[in-house]
Amino acid sequence: MNPERQETISPKNVPFQPVPTPNQQSLQSRMLESNQAVPDAFQKVAAWNHYNAVATPPIGVPQTARPPSNQSPHPNPPGYPYQSHQQQFHPLAIAFQQPFGLPQQVIYPPPPPGFTPHRVQVSPVGLLGPPGFFPQFAGSTTSQGNPSEVSVRTKSAEGTTGPIAPSITTKPTSTIQVAPPRDPVAPTTSSSGITKKPENGEFSLVKTISGHTKSVSVIKFSYCGKYLGTGSADKQIKVWNTVDMTYLQTLASHQLGINDFSWSSNSQFIASASDDTTVKIFDVISGACLRTMRGHTNYVFCCSFNPQSSLIASAGFDETVRVWDFKTGLCVKCIPAHSDPITSISYNHDGNTMATSSYDGCIRVWDAASGSCLKTLVDTDHAPVTFVCFSPNGKYLLSAQLDSSLKLWDPKKAKPLKYYNGHKNKKYCLFANMSVPLGKHIISGSEDGRILVWSIQTKQIVQILEGHTTPVLATDSHPTLNIIASGGLEPDNVIRIWRRN
Amino acid sequence: MVEILDRTYGAQFPEELECHLDLQNASANCCKFNRWGSIVAVGCTDGRVLIYDFMTRNIARTFSAHCLPVSCLSWSRDGRKLLTSSADNSIAMFDVLAGTLLHRIRFNSMVTFAMFHPRNDNKAIVLQVNKQPTVEQFSPRIQTVLANDTPGSSDESASCVSYDRKGKYIIAGTGKGKLLIYNAETLKCVAWCKQNTVQQIRQIIVPMKSRFIITNTQDRVIRTYELEDLLHQRGQMVEAKYKVLDMVNKAAWKNVCTDSDGLYVCGASTKAHSLYIWESNTGSLIKILHGNKGEALLDVQWHPTRPIILSIAQGTVSMWTQAHVENWSAFAPEFQELEENEKYIEKENEFDMEDEDADEDMTSKSQDAEDDIIDVVNVRPEDYLASSDEEDCNIMKPARNLESGPLWYIPVPLDIENADNDQRLPDDIRNLDNLLNPAWVASAKGYELSPKSK
Numbered sequence: 001m002n003p004e005r006q007e008t009i010s011p012k013n014v015p016f017q018p019v020p021t022p023n024q025q026s027l028q029s030r031m032l033e034s035n036q037a038v039p040d041a042f043q044k045v046a047a048w049n050h051y052n053a054v055a056t057p058p059i060g061v062p063q064t065a066r067p068p069s070n071q072s073p074h075p076n077p078p079g080y081p082y083q084s085h086q087q088q089f090h091p092l093a094i095a096f097q098q099p100f101g102l103p104q105q106v107i108y109p110p111p112p113p114g115f116t117p118h119r120v121q122v123s124p125v126g127l128l129g130p131p132g133f134f135p136q137f138a139g140s141t142t143s144q145g146n147p148s149e150v151s152v153r154t155k156s157a158e159g160t161t162g163p164i165a166p167s168i169t170t171k172p173t174s175t176i177q178v179a180p181p182r183d184p185v186a187p188t189t190s191s192s193g194i195t196k197k198p199e200n201g202e203f204s205l206v207k208t209i210s211g212h213t214k215s216v217s218v219i220k221f222s223y224c225g226k227y228l229g230t231g232s233a234d235k236q237i238k239v240w241n242t243v244d245m246t247y248l249q250t251l252a253s254h255q256l257g258i259n260d261f262s263w264s265s266n267s268q269f270i271a272s273a274s275d276d277t278t279v280k281i282f283d284v285i286s287g288a289c290l291r292t293m294r295g296h297t298n299y300v301f302c303c304s305f306n307p308q309s310s311l312i313a314s315a316g317f318d319e320t321v322r323v324w325d326f327k328t329g330l331c332v333k334c335i336p337a338h339s340d341p342i343t344s345i346s347y348n349h350d351g352n353t354m355a356t357s358s359y360d361g362c363i364r365v366w367d368a369a370s371g372s373c374l375k376t377l378v379d380t381d382h383a384p385v386t387f388v389c390f391s392p393n394g395k396y397l398l399s400a401q402l403d404s405s406l407k408l409w410d411p412k413k414a415k416p417l418k419y420y421n422g423h424k425n426k427k428y429c430l431f432a433n434m435s436v437p438l439g440k441h442i443i444s445g446s447e448d449g450r451i452l453v454w455s456i457q458t459k460q461i462v463q464i465l466e467g468h469t470t471p472v473l474a475t476d477s478h479p480t481l482n483i484i485a486s487g488g489l490e491p492d493n494v495i496r497i498w499r500r501n
Numbered sequence: 502m503v504e505i506l507d508r509t510y511g512a513q514f515p516e517e518l519e520c521h522l523d524l525q526n527a528s529a530n531c532c533k534f535n536r537w538g539s540i541v542a543v544g545c546t547d548g549r550v551l552i553y554d555f556m557t558r559n560i561a562r563t564f565s566a567h568c569l570p571v572s573c574l575s576w577s578r579d580g581r582k583l584l585t586s587s588a589d590n591s592i593a594m595f596d597v598l599a600g601t602l603l604h605r606i607r608f609n610s611m612v613t614f615a616m617f618h619p620r621n622d623n624k625a626i627v628l629q630v631n632k633q634p635t636v637e638q639f640s641p642r643i644q645t646v647l648a649n650d651t652p653g654s655s656d657e658s659a660s661c662v663s664y665d666r667k668g669k670y671i672i673a674g675t676g677k678g679k680l681l682i683y684n685a686e687t688l689k690c691v692a693w694c695k696q697n698t699v700q701q702i703r704q705i706i707v708p709m710k711s712r713f714i715i716t717n718t719q720d721r722v723i724r725t726y727e728l729e730d731l732l733h734q735r736g737q738m739v740e741a742k743y744k745v746l747d748m749v750n751k752a753a754w755k756n757v758c759t760d761s762d763g764l765y766v767c768g769a770s771t772k773a774h775s776l777y778i779w780e781s782n783t784g785s786l787i788k789i790l791h792g793n794k795g796e797a798l799l800d801v802q803w804h805p806t807r808p809i810i811l812s813i814a815q816g817t818v819s820m821w822t823q824a825h826v827e828n829w830s831a832f833a834p835e836f837q838e839l840e841e842n843e844k845y846i847e848k849e850n851e852f853d854m855e856d857e858d859a860d861e862d863m864t865s866k867s868q869d870a871e872d873d874i875i876d877v878v879n880v881r882p883e884d885y886l887a888s889s890d891e892e893d894c895n896i897m898k899p900a901r902n903l904e905s906g907p908l909w910y911i912p913v914p915l916d917i918e919n920a921d922n923d924q925r926l927p928d929d930i931r932n933l934d935n936l937l938n939p940a941w942v943a944s945a946k947g948y949e950l951s952p953k954s955k
Contacts, residue, residue, distance in 0.1 A: 223901055223902065224902065265901050265902055265912075266902060266912060269915070281915070290915055291915070306556075307901060307910075308539075308554075308556065308910035308912075308913070309912065309913060310554055310556060310557050310559075310910070310913040311556070311557065325557055325559075326913050326915065327557070327559055327913050327914070327915065328559075332557070349880065350899070350909070351556070351910075364831075364832075365831075368556075369556060369807070372828060372831075373828060373831040373832055374828070374831050375831050375834075376831060376832055376833060376834055377834070378834050391877035391878075392877055392878050393876070393877060393878055393879055393880040394880070395876070395877065395880075396875065396877055408875065414834055417875065418875065434877055436877065436878055440875070440877060440878070456875050456877060457874070457875055
């Protein structure tokens with residue numbers, strides 16, 4: 001073979017020397033084409049030729065490489081047999097192109113070593129993992145953007161609107177770190193602004209619970225009122241006994257921080273939403289993780305049991321609502337609900353209707369059975385909506401916006417009925433709730449550390465609870481007793497229990 | 502749910518076949534929705550009764566009720582009890598939540614119909630083959646026969662029977678086309694009348710919310726009467742207020758059902774898997790739903806609150822639902838879909854640079870909002886009773902934990918066999934390989950999956 005190649009090369013060299021400029025252009029285009037078009041099988045051949053070509057520079061191969069490329073761009077009738085001839089020596093042509101590229105490879109030695117660790121890292125895992133491993137790896141890669149492993153809910157909204165996790169947002173410098181007061185009865189400020197001791201009919205601090213090592217992101221009483229659940233950025237959900245607020249159980253199976261959780265109607269199970277893109281079901285008494293639902297492609301920001309506790313709805317930063325069957329753990333519905341991350345999801349009292357809120361400023365009401373959209377509620381300010389929930393009778397919707405306002409909506413008329421102001425809410429997704437024992441109140445935390453209580457009917461601030469030194473995201477009221485629970489961000493990390501006299 | 506919509510989208514009757522219920526190798530014979538449509542009971546030919554959670558379509562309970570086909574099912578008012586009747590000459594009553602058998606009564610003949618009293622789950626009406634209907638009281642055990650003591654027709658036997666909407670009257674249909682109305686307390690005949698036919702009445706249907714009763718007669722005509730009109734009759738012939746029939750094929754009706762408002766009537770054909778849907782007051786045929794050829798229909802049921810029909814043919818339960826029509830107006834407020842072009846008349850100040858009346862509008866709006874009384878706790882009776890003229894609203898208020906009130910759902914147990922062992926890993930492994938699935942990495946590195954220390 002070698003003598004034949006030499007013979008074919010030498011006679012063509014003479015007639016094509018006078019045209020050097022088109023040679024260079026055609027040579028470059030051919031190299032690009034060959035690089036793009038060569039399949040994997042031929043890449044090995046090219047690599048082999050590459051090594052073979054390295055040994056030939058002393059012979060003066062670069063000079064002879066130019067003539068064969070001259071032949072290809074000429075579609076002459078006598079060129080037709082040349083093309084057939086060239087097809088026979090296709091590997092040879094590739095071989096002769098490699099030496100021309102040799103200087104580039106010599107100039108850039110670092111790139112080839114950069115690829116080797118990637119292969120080494122991937123292939124052993126591929127051998128160990130099942131075929132479906134790669135999508136989960138992609139999910140993990142998404143989580144990689146959050147190296148501090150802080151729950152996304154406990155970060156401010158300024159840095160969390162994008163699909164890629166941002167760096168840690170600097171905490172507000174105005175916050176003064178003050179030790180919590182040792183006096184168990186914290187001073188309270190009434191609507192008149194005068195600091196005074198708690199009177200009859202007002203909430204007062206009765207207990208401070210420590211247990212979480214990072215920000216408390218969610219607090220919820222169970223429907224029977226016996227348990228209090230607290231979720232945190234330390235990847236744990238702790239359950240407390242509400243009779244004496246003693247520790248009961250820790251639910252720890254998530255890989256990243258907790259964003260939300262929901263109690264089942266019989267208070268036996270908890271469904272939790274986390275940054276690790278999974279929804280998990282825990283048995284409250286034993287603390288065991290019974291099921292892990294995978295399917296979301298980004299942070300799961302909120303989840304909710306339906307009143308029958310047969311379905312779990314979850315939503316998050318992938319802008320979809322997924323409905324999971326509690327019995328089997330399968331995803332029975334996937335609704336692309338909003339055009340921005342979804343911040344809250346809530347069922348009404350009979351489980352027929354579902355409400356979602358989003359950073360796009362919309363609140364959408366859905367038919368839970370068919371998954372169709374019934375209505376969209378938008379106010380004129382289009383502020384991002386961070387929370388939405390139905391009233392106990394399913395007739396009204398309470399929403400929280402990032403313009404420091406709470407709104408009570410009539411979903412039938414699609415307009416807000418009442419506005420509640422006085423707190424500060426610019427960055428975080430706060431929880432709000434309606435407290436119905438002994439009067440109808442709306443309770444919400446604030447980013448300045450206070451907890452505000454409004455009267456639903458008059459919209460007046462009934463009481464302001466002070467004691468937290470960091471923003472209060474998580475608040476909840478007991479279903480039957482006059483108890484409020486609240487949790488603070490880092491470095492507070494404590495749960496405060498307030499009771500009305 | 503319908504009230505949230507500004508206007509109805511799509512038809513209010515089923516239009517297409519959606520799916521079949523998973524019967525798990527059973528052969529269905531009859532089915533029945535509870536009051537809210539959240540649970541459906543399916544009676545099978547082998548005597549079993551399957552209770553479905555209709556939202557998830559999962560089987561929640563299974564009762565081995567009988568050894569022969571189940572002929573009829575009836576729910577109590579609060580949904581906590583289920584009455585089944587069968588060809589094995591017996592009826593059985595079950596506690597649905599506990600899954601236990603409460604009563605079983607044996608008869609001498611096959612039982613073709615059994616129905617709870619609408620207001621009293623201690624009473625039921627039972628119809629056996631070739632016998633007069635009997636009123637059964639379970640505790641204490643009393644049986645009373647409904648005698649046909651009308652003049653000139655003592656030998657006619659009842660072919661169908663039903664309570665009226667509130668359980669005040671019992672309506673019986675005879676084999677010669679007569680209707681007898683009894684007082685449910687005294688069991689005395691208070692009225693009787695004739696239809697304009699002497700053929701057998703096969704079925705009497707009482708819609709949940711209307712004042713009508715509907716008869717399915719063997720002459721293939723479905724007649725609608727007003728109950729108040731029948732109460733004044735003493736043997737006269739009464740003309741039907743509305744009547745529907747198949748003008749083309751003259752199909753006979755195996756079973757008839759209506760929606761809860763009584764606006765639509767659905768007839769199940771005896772010869773083919775075809776469901777005919779009429780508008781009740783106009784008698785116009787609006788839809789024919791065709792199933793598989795060669796299948797004979799056994800039962801048909803309309804959902805209490807949704808345009809859904811369950812039909813049973815060849816042992817399979819088919820579900821017919823509305824065609825999905827996307828409601829684009831729901832995604833954007835102030836967006837309205839037009840059926841045809843409309844001439845737009847702009848408002849007075851619509852395009853003004855400055856709104857001169859803005860202050861007044863805002864003032865009036867805020868005043869309107871102030872006057873509204875916000876009630877966030879009380880649920881209106883029609884929301885959970887599907888009717889607004891009930892007298893025991895407080896007793897029937899649903900509770901979330903099912904300790905009181907009606908059984909509006911069945912708690913779902915977790916399928917523990919499929920639960921995954923998602924155990925906690927050592928801290929060093931988790932911190933080191935956060936990107937990967939911890940279980941595989943731990944297995945590859947030879948670490949043992951240690952259970953949680955606490």
